Amino acid sequence: MEMINLTIDGIPVRVAKGATVMEAAKTIGIDIPALCYLKDVNEVGACRICVVEVERARSLQASCVLPAAEGMVVHTESPSVIAARKEILRLILDNHPNDCLTCDKAGECKLQEYAYRYDVKFREHDGDRKTARIDTSNPYIYRDDSKCILCGRCVSICGQIQERSILGFGNRGFTTHIIADNEKALGESACVSCGRCISVCPVGALLDNRIIGKARAWEAQKEEVKCKRCDYGCDFELLKKDDKVVGVRAKAPGGGRPLCLKGKLSLDLLYTNSPSAPLIKKDGEYTEVTWAEALEMEDLLKKLGQSNNL
Ligand code: SF4
Ligand code: SF4
Ligand code: SF4
16 A cells, blocks of 8 residues: 655654545544535535645645645644634634524534634624524424534535435525525425434534433433344434433434434334334324334334344
8 A cells, every 4th residue: 555654743644645634634633623524425625624734835725635645744733724714713603693502512513612722702793694594394303504504514414325415505605505405494305304414513503303402412421322123233322311311313424324214213212211202204294103103113013122123
């Protein structure tokens, strides 16, 4: 395997040819911030918060898409890099609700983490604000467009991994926003409620409706589990508070194949102490149904309590 030698923040690094500067930095414990980057799913270099300074380059470079090159000398926290990151954060926060006190994403929100790291406050400039659009039409997914930073992760994972392509970018410029099936409410779209988009959203724009208000990020212990409903064994996380499971969520980005709602509901039923009643679409409307009907497994459900093989 061909290897590349470069220097990052004064430290010699050796990585396989094809690795990006961000990946090379990670091998020596340097965590370059990223909002839009999602390995193998959304490698678009769009948010620019991952910029680094490369000696002899004319401008700052997005490290998530920059291949490491022989002899490259990289600075990940130089004054110009820090200034650029602060400005990107300012521009996002100028048009973002000051809601960290009550936001369910607080504690695992990337925007909050980087604002703290680079000491950028909410709304340092005055100007027009986006109109907030809350979409609760899907009982499993809470969408708050005012918190969306247009990173595109949800669009990519829904299209490339979930193979549904429900989500996309609507409009251009200041009014750009994420749309579902060409401006339908999510509950009226062909969304299968897999929850994958929630698991990759770096901010509180997409939340699991059934977990909201049950645990702050820093209170929740996470335990990885595999769905045993079929042979694929998709990856999920149990969220626990005080040793009780408060929710089940798809692991981001998971095993690289589409997830089904039935798998998530099976785990809900198996692990959650008082699982909320399942809702499935009938004639275009979400309707409360029995667990047997939701999971299409009357026979197996009869054995629940004797079997752990859901
Ligand atoms: S999305 Fe992040 S930055 Fe925005 S209010 Fe929620 S925690 Fe705060
Ligand atoms: S829940 Fe799944 S199908 Fe629905 S928009 Fe999100 S990723 Fe796409
Ligand atoms: S909803 Fe979340 S994942 Fe989707 S573009 Fe907005 S911030 Fe990114």
